[in-house]
Amino acid sequence: MVALTIKVSEETFTPRQQAVLTAALDLLVENGDGLTMTAVARRASCSKETLYKWFGDREGLLTATVQWQAAKVRMPQVDRSSLTARRLRESVEQFARDLLTTIEGDISVTLNRIAVTHAAVEKDRLGEIVLENGPMAIRRRLKPILEAGREARLLRFENSEDAYRTFFGLVVRDVQIRLLLGDRTLKQTDIEAEAKAAADQFFALYGAD
Missing domain, CATH: 1.10.357.10 (Tetracycline Repressor, domain 2)
Incomplete structure (x- = not known):
């Protein structure tokens, strides 16, 4: 189970993670509901293994993505x-x-x-x-x-x-x-x-x- 709430600022994520989350947000705008770990990995030029290591699963990636957006x-x-x-x-x-x-x-x-x-x-x-x-x-x-x-x-x-x-x-x-x-x-x-x-x-x- 992914923790839903953490305190988020620019320092919460590394610059590389920020780039991945930005790629995920761009894909959401372009494709709506069709966000997948494969698509994010391809857009961000990283491996799916790295995504799973950082965010746990698709739900964890979505959580981090929303947190990153709210941090604006x-x-x-x-x-x-x-x-x-x-x-x-x-x-x-x-x-x-x-x-x-x-x-x-x-x-x-x-x-x-x-x-x-x-x-x-x-x-x-x-x-x-x-x-x-x-x-x-x-x-x-x-x-x-x-x-x-x-x-x-x-x-x-x-x-x-x-x-x-x-x-x-x-x-x-x-x-x-x-x-x-x-x-x-x-x-x-x-x-x-x-x-x-x-x-x-x-x-x-x-x-x-």
């Missing part, structure tokens, strides 16, 4: 002892930009479409893998930042889970469902504006006076 939403770095309102705002807005940039890409749209289809017919654990290593992992990475803001008396909320869900809703709104249905009108200028608007609305709701 960067973890804001804040110093809890000297956190300022400006630094907190910059971190939250950066997170919003990264989140929108990641979910609007072809890779995330393809992964989500496949995962929804698989979950509907209980074909395999891809839906669970995407949920745990995508949205749930992103939530676990931002909540400590919000809690740091509360500790610094820059934010006010009783429950960090509620605060995170509000923030996520303000950022994503209906964007993800529109993307899944084929709307590709979200541009970089839209991302910048929407990230800023989401941060404005979040701090209006939870910012300390």
Whole structure:
């Protein structure tokens, strides 16, 4: 059984493994559901034995692939002892930009479409893998930042889970469902504006006076 959740950053995978995961993501976009260890090995110019050594099996490869994609939403770095309102705002807005940039890409749209289809017919654990290593992992990475803001008396909320869900809703709104249905009108200028608007609305709701 492959562990579903690990903390992922650029340092989690070697440059060679990153190249393999990028090849796997490209194949998912091109071929959808037809991802195989053989195809990934061929695209990445490595042996299947190496893939099995690194990732265990196809499910392990899919898990690592989703984790690598989710890692594109960067973890804001804040110093809890000297956190300022400006630094907190910059971190939250950066997170919003990264989140929108990641979910609007072809890779995330393809992964989500496949995962929804698989979950509907209980074909395999891809839906669970995407949920745990995508949205749930992103939530676990931002909540400590919000809690740091509360500790610094820059934010006010009783429950960090509620605060995170509000923030996520303000950022994503209906964007993800529109993307899944084929709307590709979200541009970089839209991302910048929407990230800023989401941060404005979040701090209006939870910012300390």
